[in-house]
Amino acid sequence: MSDIGSEPESLHEPEVVDEVARVHDCPAVVDRGQEIVHVPRDRYVEVAKALLDDGYSLCVDVTAVDYLEHPQRPLPAGIEAERFEVVVNLIDLENRRRTRLRVQISDDEANIPSLFDLHPGTEAHEREVYDMFGIVFDGHPDLTRILMPEDWVGHPLRKDYDIGHIPVQFKEANA
Amino acid sequence: MSTVDDPAVDEVASADDAPLVGKDHKAEDAYNQAHPDAYRQFIPQTDEGDQQLKLRSELTANDLLREVGAVLRMSEAEAAALGDLPDDPDEDQTMIINMGPQHPSTHGVLRLMLELQGEKVLRCKPIIGYLHTGMEKTAEQLTYLQGGTNVTRMDYLSPLTNELAFSMATERLLGIDGEIPERAVWIRMLLAELNRMSSHLLFMATNGMDLGAVSMMIYGWREREEVLRFFQEVTGLRMNHNYIRPGGLAADLPPGWRDGVLHILDLLPGRLDEYDTLMTGQPIWRERLQGVGVITPSEALALGATGPILRSTGVEWDLRRDLPYLRYDELDFDIVVGGYGDCFDRYAIRLAEIRESMRLVAQILERMPAGDYRIQDKKVTPPPRARIDESMEALIHHFKIFTEGFKVPEGEAYVGIEGPRGETGCYIASDGSATPYRMHMRDPSFTNIQCLPHMMRGGLVADAVAVISSVDPVLGGVDR
Numbered sequence: 001m002s003d004i005g006s007e008p009e010s011l012h013e014p015e016v017v018d019e020v021a022r023v024h025d026c027p028a029v030v031d032r033g034q035e036i037v038h039v040p041r042d043r044y045v046e047v048a049k050a051l052l053d054d055g056y057s058l059c060v061d062v063t064a065v066d067y068l069e070h071p072q073r074p075l076p077a078g079i080e081a082e083r084f085e086v087v088v089n090l091i092d093l094e095n096r097r098r099t100r101l102r103v104q105i106s107d108d109e110a111n112i113p114s115l116f117d118l119h120p121g122t123e124a125h126e127r128e129v130y131d132m133f134g135i136v137f138d139g140h141p142d143l144t145r146i147l148m149p150e151d152w153v154g155h156p157l158r159k160d161y162d163i164g165h166i167p168v169q170f171k172e173a174n175a
Numbered sequence: 176m177s178t179v180d181d182p183a184v185d186e187v188a189s190a191d192d193a194p195l196v197g198k199d200h201k202a203e204d205a206y207n208q209a210h211p212d213a214y215r216q217f218i219p220q221t222d223e224g225d226q227q228l229k230l231r232s233e234l235t236a237n238d239l240l241r242e243v244g245a246v247l248r249m250s251e252a253e254a255a256a257l258g259d260l261p262d263d264p265d266e267d268q269t270m271i272i273n274m275g276p277q278h279p280s281t282h283g284v285l286r287l288m289l290e291l292q293g294e295k296v297l298r299c300k301p302i303i304g305y306l307h308t309g310m311e312k313t314a315e316q317l318t319y320l321q322g323g324t325n326v327t328r329m330d331y332l333s334p335l336t337n338e339l340a341f342s343m344a345t346e347r348l349l350g351i352d353g354e355i356p357e358r359a360v361w362i363r364m365l366l367a368e369l370n371r372m373s374s375h376l377l378f379m380a381t382n383g384m385d386l387g388a389v390s391m392m393i394y395g396w397r398e399r400e401e402v403l404r405f406f407q408e409v410t411g412l413r414m415n416h417n418y419i420r421p422g423g424l425a426a427d428l429p430p431g432w433r434d435g436v437l438h439i440l441d442l443l444p445g446r447l448d449e450y451d452t453l454m455t456g457q458p459i460w461r462e463r464l465q466g467v468g469v470i471t472p473s474e475a476l477a478l479g480a481t482g483p484i485l486r487s488t489g490v491e492w493d494l495r496r497d498l499p500y501l502r503y504d505e506l507d508f509d510i511v512v513g514g515y516g517d518c519f520d521r522y523a524i525r526l527a528e529i530r531e532s533m534r535l536v537a538q539i540l541e542r543m544p545a546g547d548y549r550i551q552d553k554k555v556t557p558p559p560r561a562r563i564d565e566s567m568e569a570l571i572h573h574f575k576i577f578t579e580g581f582k583v584p585e586g587e588a589y590v591g592i593e594g595p596r597g598e599t600g601c602y603i604a605s606d607g608s609a610t611p612y613r614m615h616m617r618d619p620s621f622t623n624i625q626c627l628p629h630m631m632r633g634g635l636v637a638d639a640v641a642v643i644s645s646v647d648p649v650l651g652g653v654d655r
Contacts, residue, residue, distance in 0.1 A: 033347075034347075058479065063602055098591075146226070156309055
């Protein structure tokens, strides 16, 4: 009976998410060996600027998660879970390290300042997030859809977006 | 012969406002008014609206500045300092043309809108999404075991790199990333390097063809096919392998795999020397590429470019060395960088990277350890086939893993690795269920095509082809 039933012993508990430091006065945690900085929305650009000055000169990725169906998730004290989360991955080439910003964004105010002026390479990523999640990046020079057609209705990666289906008819088999 | 009251002269004079070419549209217009939707059903709307490049007349000076800044990824002040090339031409001197989506040198369905003045490219805007199939949404419906089949199809020229990034992110979430058996790790490295070689060989083929070295097309595909033949022996498929899976690999290397690798290692050096003869040293080839599509290190960094594009500017950045993963820190290899940031550097870097990958493969071949090819963790690994015949539990376990999948602890992780085109990253957020709550692939091509407008600005249309080719975008990865 060892194969099933009880949970295998080797199931690994996630590392305890505990606050290790404050990066530019924002709570920072190390989860699974990766540094994560939880940034309040109103300090988003400010912190990104400070990190740029610290050497995080390459912004590799901007993406988002819609936590509509999973509202309860571990977050450090002082950070309130909202529906959307914008996730930014930064690299410091000099010191060879990565960091990740997570910004909580509420449903009714789904907008956030654009990082375009700091990292122009986020232009396409922010358009993608806008296209897929409907999060508006204030100050973005060309905030249009990028992957979906211009007249598309809705934002496909939102959790309340119906994935659609083709009805399948099952016919009686001739035995 | 003609006099002032010649009716023909009158007619020409009065038709001054009408278009000089084209037929009389009155009958068509009348029909259209009577049947407003007649054309719509046959000619689908293909206009992308605001995504498209706009006419100069539709833009105010500030808009244009902002747009130039946006397309060139500069601040408005920098764009203003740059001025516009050449001295803001009038609109009747320029035209906007579409290059693609069905253009052979756009490597898929990339559409570029180019504003041209004669042969000179003033503005360029990539329009993408023609291959978008919502693979990130699909990933939310697939278990972690099935996810590999999905991500492998994104950047279809580096399927194993995608699988590796996805598997490593999953393992990071599971907390088993340090426990993958040595043999699996080394096989992963072997395949990742061979994948880099096959991808760069295809680049050699397409880059050659785009620039008129048409026989290069055949040679590149021929050599790549040798690598794919090895992949087929190992994984069963030429592409879209789903071979690297969370926890290890789908199967061990087949008997005789060493001969397959040695065959590639024996074959390629001579062939690469032929490439040098055919292209690298050729004055026509150099004329065509040197000084074309130049990008500076600071621009490349600002644009988020990685891989050969960033390295062509002289920035030494390779995740295999700088943020090592697998066992790359135990291997001896060089990072190839350029100095000019032009198309020739990007070509030469890829050619040299094939040789570096061969060095790596030779070392991996020597050091390939024996052992298991997947982690013996009942949570993620199905029981061996032989156990299924004798144990009911094994059968149930096997069934459950393949139907329900395995649960992954709550959390999120990002893993970025060095793919052939740059940083291939996988971000997974898990809610504790057997499917990713959100899976995002950071594809290098998606970011790298942002460099196109910058590289093309002020260049010739003919060089636009060289520039696209040197960025080596894969639209399957761009659009996902």
